[in-house]
Amino acid sequence: MLHRSVSSALAALPTRGEVIVVDDHSVTPAAEILVGFETDLAQGRLRIVLNHMGNGPAAARNHGVSEALGQVVLFLDDDDLMHPSYPGFVLEMQALGYAYGFAAIQRFQDGTQPVAQLASDVTEVPLADLSFKKQIGGLGCGFWVKRELFHSVGGINPLLRVNEDTDLSLRLLKSGARGVFSPKLAIYVRDHASPAAHLTNSTPAVLRAKYFKILLQEHSAWLITQREARQFLMRRYVKMLTKTLNLRELVRGLRWLEADFSLWTYGLANYLMYRIKGKDNFR
Structure with a gap:
């Protein structure tokens, strides 16, 4: 190749x-x-x-x-x-x-x-x-x-x-x-x-969530003035947390974000969807 x-x-x-x-x-x-x-x-x-x-x-x-x-x-x-x-x-x-x-x-x-x-x-x-x-x-x-x-x-x-x-x-x-x-x-x-x-697809969701959290922390000062960017990265972070099927970690992450109602709804809805589907934590 x-x-x-x-x-x-x-x-x-x-x-x-x-x-x-x-x-x-x-x-x-x-x-x-x-x-x-x-x-x-x-x-x-x-x-x-x-x-x-x-x-x-x-x-x-x-x-x-x-x-x-x-x-x-x-x-x-x-x-x-x-x-x-x-x-x-x-x-x-x-x-x-x-x-x-x-x-x-x-x-x-x-x-x-x-x-x-x-x-x-x-x-x-x-x-x-x-x-x-x-x-x-x-x-x-x-x-x-x-x-x-x-x-x-x-x-x-x-x-x-x-x-x-x-x-x-x-x-x-x-x-x-x-x-x-x-x-x-x-x-x-x-x-x-x-x-x-494909490394990204094979990385466990818990680690992918960790790296999105790092991005949110590293670029926090800039993201304060970039609403669209911040919302996108927060949703990606929350989605990775839902894929871990760990409700405690999801709630902890949402609280760390000081998430609003819509993000809480998004996170919990995705968590229930993956729980029903039996989504594994490697995607």
């Missing part, structure tokens, strides 16, 4: 661009997997670096950005594929004054070939014109950012097991930098057969 991902990135690479593969102490070293790219390595179009910032996706991405030479960095997971026109589009957005953004994705199943699509004629949308929910971009959704801005907001928090992309989006929004969403296809995202392949 890594071989195909790198091939797609190199095929889309703009002039003077580079593809950086971060080896996060893999069982099989990336250099052994990427046989056949010797010319790209010699020309500097491809670099393989060993992660020295601690294990995990966040640390690996931070290390990759620290190694980057260009002004803009664009993230690609090691089993996804890059749309050939997307990096060029990102550079166009940077030239228009945007500092970060993300775009549409298309999912495909393991063992299948994604259906090629041409970039559509739809135009970009400033994040400021979207609802808060749509201003939060996943790092696997063609997420790009100016390198200087990435460093200025502190990079990706390696202490967050999940929600690290939400945390980064919050810090970018707080910075006042101009963000953009593109409805144009950016990334082909591989859908794995096993839900465990």
